[in-house]
Amino acid sequence: MLLFTPGPTPVPESVRLAMATPTLHHRTPEFEAIFASARANLLKLFGMEEAVMLASSGTGAMQAAVVNICQKKALSINAGKFGERFGKIVESFGFESVVLEYEWNQPAQVEDIALILEKEPDIDTVCIQVCESAGGLRHPVEEIAEYIKSQNRDIAVIADGITAVGVEYIDTTNIDILIAGSQKALMLPPGLAMIGLSEYAIDRIGDGRDYYFNLSSEIKKQRKNTTAYTAATTLIIGLNAVFDEIAKSGGLEQLYKDTKNRANATQKALESIGLQIYPDAPALAMSTIYDKDAEEIRKILKNSYQVNVAGGQDHLKGKIFRINQMGLIPPYQMSWVVNAVELALADLNRRKYDGSANRIFNENYFGESKI
Numbered sequence: 001m002l003l004f005t006p007g008p009t010p011v012p013e014s015v016r017l018a019m020a021t022p023t024l025h026h027r028t029p030e031f032e033a034i035f036a037s038a039r040a041n042l043l044k045l046f047g048m049e050e051a052v053m054l055a056s057s058g059t060g061a062m063q064a065a066v067v068n069i070c071q072k073k074a075l076s077i078n079a080g081k082f083g084e085r086f087g088k089i090v091e092s093f094g095f096e097s098v099v100l101e102y103e104w105n106q107p108a109q110v111e112d113i114a115l116i117l118e119k120e121p122d123i124d125t126v127c128i129q130v131c132e133s134a135g136g137l138r139h140p141v142e143e144i145a146e147y148i149k150s151q152n153r154d155i156a157v158i159a160d161g162i163t164a165v166g167v168e169y170i171d172t173t174n175i176d177i178l179i180a181g182s183q184k185a186l187m188l189p190p191g192l193a194m195i196g197l198s199e200y201a202i203d204r205i206g207d208g209r210d211y212y213f214n215l216s217s218e219i220k221k222q223r224k225n226t227t228a229y230t231a232a233t234t235l236i237i238g239l240n241a242v243f244d245e246i247a248k249s250g251g252l253e254q255l256y257k258d259t260k261n262r263a264n265a266t267q268k269a270l271e272s273i274g275l276q277i278y279p280d281a282p283a284l285a286m287s288t289i290y291d292k293d294a295e296e297i298r299k300i301l302k303n304s305y306q307v308n309v310a311g312g313q314d315h316l317k318g319k320i321f322r323i324n325q326m327g328l329i330p331p332y333q334m335s336w337v338v339n340a341v342e343l344a345l346a347d348l349n350r351r352k353y354d355g356s357a358n359r360i361f362n363e364n365y366f367g368e369s370k371i
């Protein structure tokens with residue numbers, strides 16, 4: 001079965017093997033060296049002042065970000081499940097909450113945020129997804145963050161990059177906290193969350209808040225290559241192996257280039273067989289199709305063609321399916337996936353099979369001259 005869900009994503013063999021080595025004690029020079037290397041790689045990946053790792057799923061990092069940096073009132077952009085989650089975290093800790101809602105295929109607009117910030121001058125934090133995975137939507141986060149900081153540098157910008165860090169280059173100039181998670185673009189099992197922090201964020205966090213997710217104590221410890229509590233040792237060993245694997249395949253720049261090329265070729269291939277891309281601003285992390293037969297197509301893909309893709313949630317349940325683009329995905333797998341989708345449409349008597357999806361994918365991925 002090919003796992004093509006936008007999280008969890010497949011873990012490369014070299015990474016699985018690295019994680020099969022005997023458990024190390026976390027308070028040892030051996031592990032500290034491993035931690036130092038993971039930390040150096042993360043600082044490069046985030047392109048930010050500081051990076052911390054937390055033993056938790058991605059939501060733990062979202063919570064850590066909000067709790068440690070929000071002072072009074074936060075604005076959350078809700079264009080899907082994960083944006084909605086930011087609002088719930090803000091409310092659950094008793095901060096005042098303002099929510100800007102969009103349909104799940106609509107990217108946030110700078111003008112809408114500008115209006116709210118004008119009306120509510122006591123907002124001190126803005127939370128947004130880089131990619132909102134619920135609909136495979138890319139928000140113009142860099143543009144929004146630049147606007148916010150140009151108006152008031154004391155508004156902290158939290159960007160959830162769980163399905164964006166490792167997918168594409170993110171300009172972090174105006175972002176204070178950038179969040180990544182292990183089981184999406186970083187090709188690891190679930191359980192490790194990573195946070196990039198700006199200098200402003202570090203200052204503002206001060207002594208930090210919360211007990212387990214106190215970012216101030218984590219920053220202090222992690223600068224010395226250790227953690228406040230027991231580190232997720234096995235996942236951190238795996239993270240180094242992921243960085244090695246990325247380096248072996250040409251480095252981060254190459255990964256970004258390949259991901260973009262593959263996502264673009266997939267979109268063209270799916271459109272060529274009459275399918276509709278759901279978001280107005282598609283993210284590169286996944287290809288999201290809006291279709292009345294979404295559930296049927298998913299079932300056929302799984303049962304007849306050994307491809308596992310994700311469906312939709314809430315009001316999009318049964319209406320979309322999402323094909324992963326995160327990680328090191330060989331083009332021969334993606335070429336099979338678009339071909340399988342075309343076969344499924346033929347099985348549903350929607351369209352006669354003619355091999356277009358595969359051909360269009362290859363033309364776009366490898367260049368027409370090669371085909």
Ligand SMILES: *Cc1c(COP(=O)(O)O)cnc(C)c1O
Nearest residue numbers: 057058059082131133162163181
């Ligand atoms: C997966 C995901 C999360 C975190 O989910 P966890 O299940 O807590 O790891 C947060 N934001 C986005 C955009 C995601 O895709």
